[in-house]
């Protein structure tokens with residue numbers, strides 16, 4: 001197979017990292033010296049004391065936490081990498097503020113100005129491009145963490161730059177950075193897609209879920225609530241909130257109090273937190289429950305993605321089955337359909353009602369399923385991939401481990417159909433065909449991939 005070009009050549013970077021806060025090392029001891037009158041007999045003692053004093057200062061600067069006492073840190077969330085979140089403006093890159101302002105500018109006055117968190121992520125990059133294409137102003141925010149290959153996130157960022165979308169390299173937990181962004185730009189909307197995703201990884205790194213999906217969300221809502229005017233917020237919840245719910249298809253009215261994973265629990269917590277901020281501060285908030293979103297520029301931690309990789313490399317793949325050899329199935333939803341749902345949610349979002357951190361009236365609070373309504377067994381997913389890749393997979397069928405996975409998902413989308421005009425049109429085979437085409441183009445020829 002010949003090498004194929006990435007199919008999303010419309011998608012876009014400025015490397016910049018929140019740097020360390022530089023303490024003002026002003027000469028604290030100068031005044032002491034000036035007050036002393038010189039006497040020759042004082043010289044040795046003076047030298048000794050000054051040296052000691054200087055040593056103590058250096059010792060303090062060396063061992064004190066980098067930054068001020070207010071500097072938050074996301075230390076050890078990812079592989080022990082310490083990252084100071086207190087933002088030094090200069091560390092955001094040259095002319096970052098003018099780049100933010102430029103990127104935020106809509107093509108015409110009726111356009112939105114949207115802050116997209118998680119803009120270097122799978123859904124975030126697609127939504128950012130779609131918004132920019134129709135003329136909205138878009139500023140991205142992403143911490144480029146190493147949960148999966150950062151090269152892929154950087155490649156998405158480069159594509160976004162080609163569409164004139166600037167991504168700020170920063171964390172939603174960094175309140176000082178959010179403040180700077182909200183001071184610079186009057187965002188009409190926030191599309192909050194930054195999250196710690198993945199169901200099974202929650203057993204390996206639980207704190208990363210609390211950090212991003214709970215603390216991070218609250219940090220963002222705090223910034224939104226105080227800014228004036230308050231933006232309308234649309235954010236990514238998850239089908240996983242239905243957990244052990246057995247009533248199908250899943251409707252927004254069904255119970256969501258039996259999460260099967262910590263990931264699901266943090267998304268459910270997000271929905272409750274959204275309720276609180278809507279209730280107290282008048283923020284207009286719409287949550288979208290995504291159902292296993294897949295497609296080009298997808299997430300390498302998801303089954304369809306690493307199955308493709310492993311089939312191409314001739315590596316065995318594990319296919320889970322439920323109790324009594326029950327079928328495990330997912331309501332796989334193609335990225336373009338989800339993007340349409342996200343844009344429709346932004347378009348129908350009412351304004352927030354609060355100002356100056358105070359509620360002025362009731363505000364909109366919504367939740368929608370964004371699924372495909374056609375659950376597909378995992379075995380079928382694999383056979384479609386085999387057909388598209390023209391390679392027989394080495395399969396191992398085993399009982400689903402107790403890892404947070406749920407046996408099936410199936411969306412009832414009538415609410416989103418009615419209120420958002422959401423009509424998904426892509427079946428799994430069509431969507432996977434586009435994914436495989438992209439995958440081979442992105443990673444190289446089949447021959448090259450299998451020799452990794």
Ligand SMILES: O=C(O)[C@H]1O[C@H](OP(=O)(O)OP(=O)(O)OC[C@H]2O[C@@H](n3ccc(=O)[nH]c3=O)[C@H](O)[C@@H]2O)[C@H](O)[C@@H](O)[C@@H]1O
Pocket residue numbers: 197198199237238239240241290291292293301302303304317318319320328329330378400405406407
């Ligand atoms: O829609 C959602 O709410 C969720 O969809 C996905 O979660 P999931 O549906 O579990 O997607 P995958 O991790 O790609 O798993 C898909 C299916 O493959 C199965 N699987 C996974 C891994 C494996 O080795 N073998 C296997 O059969 C899983 O049990 C599951 O049924 C995303 O990873 C979540 O971030 C998202 O919130």
